[in-house]
Amino acid sequence: MKILIKNAFLVDPQVNLNTQGDLLIEDGKISKIDSTIKENVDEVFDFKNCVIVPGLADVHVHLREPGREDEETVQTGIEAGMSGGFTALCCMPNTEPAIDCAEVVTFVKDRAANSLVDVYPIGAVTKKREGKELALLGEMYEAGVVAFSDDGEPVSSSKIMKYALEYSSMFDLPIIEHCEDKSLTENGVMNESVNSTKFGLPPHPALAEVIIALRDIAILRYTGGKLHLAHISSKETVEVLRQAKKEGLNITGEVTPHHFTLTDDAVAGYDTNTKVNPPLRTNSDVDALISALKDGTIDVIASDHAPHSIEEKEWEYIYAPFGMIGLETSIGLTLTKLYQDRILSLEEIIFKMSINPRRIFKLKEAILKTGALANLTILNLDKEWIVDKFSFKSKSINTPFHGWKLKGKSVGVLNNSKFFFDDKLIDLV
């Protein structure tokens, strides 16, 4: 099948592309890029006022399958991803059972087979994510994982972290750390600040994050390997990452849209959808995170999409689980907060949400050039919309952004010869 995408703005810094033009796609491949293309095709799509960028990747999502299919499945996660503008997802292994051996890796991959969205499982660092013994890293590597992480929990033992970095270096895959010194966070549920004092909630200090980041950097310096810091939330962690990069260590870092959009002021009404781990921090942390995105200290924007059922979130604040969903608000928040406010250019956002994550985790390339597989996201940068959690494709609705007015939205994605647009999935073969 041959389709023609007309009148869009094409932006891809990988090939210095930033121009109005047409895109001819034949059997899922880009066969021509030009200012205007005249060709007999099966269908023409006019994307005037839209921007076409390389397919976005969200490298930190929880798809809950196997185990909690009531909250999300690989399939509903894929649908939420398509709706949010993503053509690739990396899913965390804190499932039940955990993704800690080849069988579960294969199970998840099979669930995602023949989809528009490429789903890449991340394997657990330790068996059952218990932090005691290394999981079957080699076997999972062969089955196709792109990284290892015990996310949700830190790798608390320094010895295990040392082994993990040494062992994973044989496969050149990163360890993704959830930085949290559990002895400091204990029962903590929100950032330690004047607000935790005011709200009377047990504190979860930023100190806990930077301590594990510092420890991991010391281990990385000693062992080599690759380290990726997940959901960085504090200015202190930003600074140690900046120093580690200056030193030339093989380290990367990630931030979520909620951590650069909200502060712990949002906890005021005890809305359990604001309970996330790491917790929402302060204005000065938000400023530091944004500076770190700007200067390249932070490489990746990822959502930490964490679905929870209504039943689980309808508890007192201290009892509700951590986590909010993010797949369908990620690009909207990023464009609203960073692009519309002229903090990051569209090219910079493409680096943070497509090029960098794909390079760090060695995902399939997404590039706007002739001959490449068409793997792209179509954005409307000017579209103003109201977040409506009841219209989400995700099975869960735990978001604090319901009712927010955002500017900028994904209007379609195309990958693997499939085109998702206008709520319809079109097969291009």
Place this chain on the structure above:
Amino acid sequence: MLSSRHLLGLYGVPKKDIELILDTAKTFREIIERPIKKVPTLQGKTVVNLFFESSTRTRISFELAEKRLSADVLNFSASTSSLTKGETLKDTVRNIEAMKIDMVVIRHSAAGSPHYLTQLIAANVINAGDGTHEHPTQALLDMYTIKEKMGKIAGLNVCIVGDISHSRVAMSNIFGLLTMGANVAVCGPKTMIPRDLEKLGVAIFTKIDDAIKFADVLNILRIQLERGAASNFPSLREYHRLFGITKERLMKHNKDILIMHPGPINRGVELSSDVADGSNSVILEQVTNGVAVRMAVLYLIGTRTEEN
């Protein structure tokens, strides 16, 4: 009229509301000295005391206040949280509301539970202590007692002594006293002072002699062993040595200081018996005032509903 139909805490409560409660409490304080202590103000209203955390004095104080206002009173006590029983707070409370009630007095170990309740039910909600967050009626009765004894609140130096980080009493007192124009300080081990407290406009002492030097009023808190306070300091003996209020210590400063304590007292830990039972102690008067203040809160909130 009060600005809110609930009393969830003293943070953000305007000065005129606090003044109204304290003035109203004065009337009730007179009533409870009469031979017949009952008024028909809340006749026909049903108040539920929902206590998810063990409490004797606060619950009895509320119950007495409700009965003296002629309300119908229902007591719901669960020594453990609803979580351990498998029923959510939402279901428990909705079940009780289905029995047609007007007001809920809630004590719960989780901060924010009273706020959550207001989203679930239509009844008026009064916070009788939520986790380490607030205990507004305790602070109101403390302020009532201060005003009664010292003639004013504004400009007084009030120091709260003890485990501030585990204390909802401290937080409500801090918010209320600041609103009323007092100079507020806390004194306790550094490990028991919550983060950034000074940003609220509170002075912090870690030496008890500095606190005594500062204070017109000392509000001395109990060490909350049940909230895990024991890991914040080495031993009760050492706590007493560094922070315990004794007659000897007070004598050194040779000044009249009002001694308050929300109870129950750990005698010989935060307070020695000669101070607790001494002439400057108003600890039992606090208890009496507590009933009057709670009557005032119930009355003002209960009658406010009728006007709506």
